[in-house]
Amino acid sequence: MPIQTGDRIPAATLFEMTADGPRDLLTSELFAGKTVVLFGVPGAYTPTCTHLHLPGFIKLADRFKERGVDDIVCFAVNDPFVMAAWGKVSGATGKVRMVSDGNGELTAEMGLDVDLSSAGLGVRSRRFAMVVVDGVVTSLDIEQPGKFEVSGAEIQLSKL
Numbered sequence: 001m002p003i004q005t006g007d008r009i010p011a012a013t014l015f016e017m018t019a020d021g022p023r024d025l026l027t028s029e030l031f032a033g034k035t036v037v038l039f040g041v042p043g044a045y046t047p048t049c050t051h052l053h054l055p056g057f058i059k060l061a062d063r064f065k066e067r068g069v070d071d072i073v074c075f076a077v078n079d080p081f082v083m084a085a086w087g088k089v090s091g092a093t094g095k096v097r098m099v100s101d102g103n104g105e106l107t108a109e110m111g112l113d114v115d116l117s118s119a120g121l122g123v124r125s126r127r128f129a130m131v132v133v134d135g136v137v138t139s140l141d142i143e144q145p146g147k148f149e150v151s152g153a154e155i156q157l158s159k160l
Contacts, residue, residue, distance in 0.1 A: 002111035002126075005140050009132055012106035014075075014099050017084035025099060027106065031135040034070040037156055039129040040112060043121060044078045044086040048148050053127070054090055056153030061095035064153075067160040073097045077104045077113075077124045101125065112142065129156045 003009075014025040030036065039057060041049040057064075057072050064072055074092065076083060080100040087098035107113045107125045114126045127143040129151035139159045141150040 007137050009135050010109035015080040017080045022080040031132050036071045036132045038073045040075045040125040042124045044082045058095050060153045073099050075099050077101050
């Protein structure tokens with residue numbers, strides 16, 4: 001069963017690119033004491049993720065900050081090198097943190113994994129967005145397969 005509103009984000013190790021290369025990023029470090037909008041995508045550079053999902057959060061980043069959001073985090077089962085490159089070419093730098101769940105650990109713990117092997121993608125994250133306050137999910141929207149209706153930036157902004 002997928003994570004629910006009111007649940008705590010599970011402990012896991014993610015990865016984020018730095019000037020010195022990838023670094024471990026614990027979920028406790030990412031979420032503790034902060035308001036974070038976390039949105040998950042099936043894959044970097046994929047069409048809906050690249051043309052619709054990520055750009056909305058980049059465009060509205062300042063409005064999220066005005067409403068008290070400490071971090072906007074784009075999350076995918078991709079390696080940290082791919083996430084960093086995608087963020088750079090998309091203009092996310094300084095607006096949206098590009099975080100890798102390269103091993104799918106947190107994705108599976110949250111019950112948000114999906115097997116896209118039939119499309120050559122392997123196990124990935126379902127498309128979703130959530131608001132997390134001090135490690136607790138306060139709002140959660142999970143897309144139906146192939147849809148982009150409830151996890152976009154404008155909808156998430158309206159929940160703050």
